[in-house]
Amino acid sequence: MKHLDIVVPTRVLEDVGILTELFFRNNESVEILQSFAVRPHVLALVVRVHRRGPFKDLDAIHREARALVRRYRLTRFELMSANRDRGEYIAWIEWKIPEAVQEALGTEGGIVPLRVVREEATSARVSLLVSEAVLRRFRSLLDRFGGRDWVRAVRRVPAERWDAGTMLTLRQRELLTLAFRLGYYETPAKVSLDRLGQLVGISRAAFSKHLRSAERKILGTVVGSPR
Numbered sequence: 001m002k003h004l005d006i007v008v009p010t011r012v013l014e015d016v017g018i019l020t021e022l023f024f025r026n027n028e029s030v031e032i033l034q035s036f037a038v039r040p041h042v043l044a045l046v047v048r049v050h051r052r053g054p055f056k057d058l059d060a061i062h063r064e065a066r067a068l069v070r071r072y073r074l075t076r077f078e079l080m081s082a083n084r085d086r087g088e089y090i091a092w093i094e095w096k097i098p099e100a101v102q103e104a105l106g107t108e109g110g111i112v113p114l115r116v117v118r119e120e121a122t123s124a125r126v127s128l129l130v131s132e133a134v135l136r137r138f139r140s141l142l143d144r145f146g147g148r149d150w151v152r153a154v155r156r157v158p159a160e161r162w163d164a165g166t167m168l169t170l171r172q173r174e175l176l177t178l179a180f181r182l183g184y185y186e187t188p189a190k191v192s193l194d195r196l197g198q199l200v201g202i203s204r205a206a207f208s209k210h211l212r213s214a215e216r217k218i219l220g221t222v223v224g225s226p227r
Helices: 010-016 058-063 065-071 099-105 132-144 170-181 193-200 204-223
Strands: 002-009 027-039 042-051 076-083 088-096 111-120 123-130 151-156
Touching (some): 002 010, 002 132, 058 076, 170 193
Antiparallel strands (some): 002 123, 002 151, 027 111, 111 123
């Protein structure tokens, strides 16, 4: 994998269908905490949004959910939590991958978005991970927009060392990460098992089963397997 930092004109992000210029009038950055496919060509993203303008109360954002879906070209938006002191929101969004991106890079994956930050008035810095298999096509996409000079840094991502997470299945890792990101393990919990199950389209019992299986594997590496 390669870690890329590129600075892209915001008009290009809007033309391709990734993020509208309007977003940066009200917000400073969006950090992608987790992403995974929920339907063909649709990604679910857990994002942390840092506000640039006034911090809106949560009731107002809930009322504006439908407008936010239209404004930012989403298929779903749901506010999960907020931190007024930090000026940030955690939200669940569902985003249809733009056709231009599908055509240029394929649909088999290989790109992990990390962060989009306002760079200047008309540009944004995009950080992402790109697999070696997709890197050549990604460079061709940049050439199509005359953007080879947008690249600011390319860093090799070292192979991960062994950790307890490598024992988990992909599904267990996704759901455990989602539960952690949305505050299930905080005291008091910020989200319930019922709500987590609704978000990913499975029952409360099924979600709980995945978590318990993942937790058992991780605890087994720390305290040892039960006799």
